[in-house]
Amino acid sequence: MNRHYYIAGNWKMFNTRAQSAQLAQELVNELKDGKHKYLVAPSFTNIETVSAIIQGTNIRLGAQNCAPEEQGAHTGEVSVLQLKDLGVETIILGHSERRHSYKEDDALINKKVKLALKHGFEVILCIGELLEEREAGKVEEVCETQTVKGLEGVNVLELGNVVIAYEPVWAIGTGKTATPQDAEAVHVFVRKVIGRLYGEDAASKIIIQYGGSVKPENAAELMAMENIDGALVGGASLKPESFVPIAKFA
Ligand code: PEP
Numbered sequence: 001m002n003r004h005y006y007i008a009g010n011w012k013m014f015n016t017r018a019q020s021a022q023l024a025q026e027l028v029n030e031l032k033d034g035k036h037k038y039l040v041a042p043s044f045t046n047i048e049t050v051s052a053i054i055q056g057t058n059i060r061l062g063a064q065n066c067a068p069e070e071q072g073a074h075t076g077e078v079s080v081l082q083l084k085d086l087g088v089e090t091i092i093l094g095h096s097e098r099r100h101s102y103k104e105d106d107a108l109i110n111k112k113v114k115l116a117l118k119h120g121f122e123v124i125l126c127i128g129e130l131l132e133e134r135e136a137g138k139v140e141e142v143c144e145t146q147t148v149k150g151l152e153g154v155n156v157l158e159l160g161n162v163v164i165a166y167e168p169v170w171a172i173g174t175g176k177t178a179t180p181q182d183a184e185a186v187h188v189f190v191r192k193v194i195g196r197l198y199g200e201d202a203a204s205k206i207i208i209q210y211g212g213s214v215k216p217e218n219a220a221e222l223m224a225m226e227n228i229d230g231a232l233v234g235g236a237s238l239k240p241e242s243f244v245p246i247a248k249f250a
Helices: 017-031 044-054 080-085 096-101 106-118 131-135 139-150 180-198 200-205 216-223 240-247
Strands: 006-010 037-041 059-063 090-093 122-127 162-166 208-211 230-233
Touching: 006 090, 006 208, 006 240, 017 037, 017 044, 017 059, 017 240, 037 090, 044 059, 090 106, 106 122, 106 139, 122 139, 131 139, 139 180, 162 180, 180 200, 180 208, 180 216, 216 230, 216 240, 230 240
Parallel strands: 006 037, 006 230, 037 059, 059 090, 090 122, 122 162, 162 208, 208 230
Antiparallel strands: none
16 A cells, blocks of 8 residues: 545635635645645636745645536636646536535536546545435445446556545535544445455555545545545635635544
């Protein structure tokens, strides 16, 4: 096993360019001696601004989505080619807000995953169950389906550029966090699914982040779990006071 911790900030639809620039600059200063892998994913409109600030630092540049097509008549969409042009290295796909508010299904997410991987991006594939699915005992079924369908047609080499983020939907932006033990159980399960699809070696190497109300107070106990390899952070990634302690969890 040679996994590293990977802490990513999803800035969602927040911040002007000036606010993003200030946040990026503070993170560059505060994380320069950080020991883990880091990423920030600003809004599309702020990517270029942030790119100029984090270039050459230990913080990677991410995007929160991409179009399922390379280019063409797709009003309002942003292509992988345009993201590459801005220096984006990683694309977050299948976020629960995309799945549930914008009705992205597994087939669409899979199309984006394959396109992003074809163009050499790292992909953070988000999976996770709704509260009613958890209450109905369907956590494994939902996470397995989203993993298997999200990765359909992805080969083992490409899998090396895939990170999975387990984000129980009921824990996102709600202040409710899965207990470290509950999260760990799902991470173990997802790693088993990867093992079945790609073999034990790939399963032992894949990074599985946890997301859902991660904050400075709970980061260390989550990261202490053997199969939790980092965090995808929403709300708490918007302020250095909360993101830096998560990124440097003790
Ligand atoms: C997210 O949006 O990926 C997320 C985990 O949000 P939050 O940390 O705010 O729950």
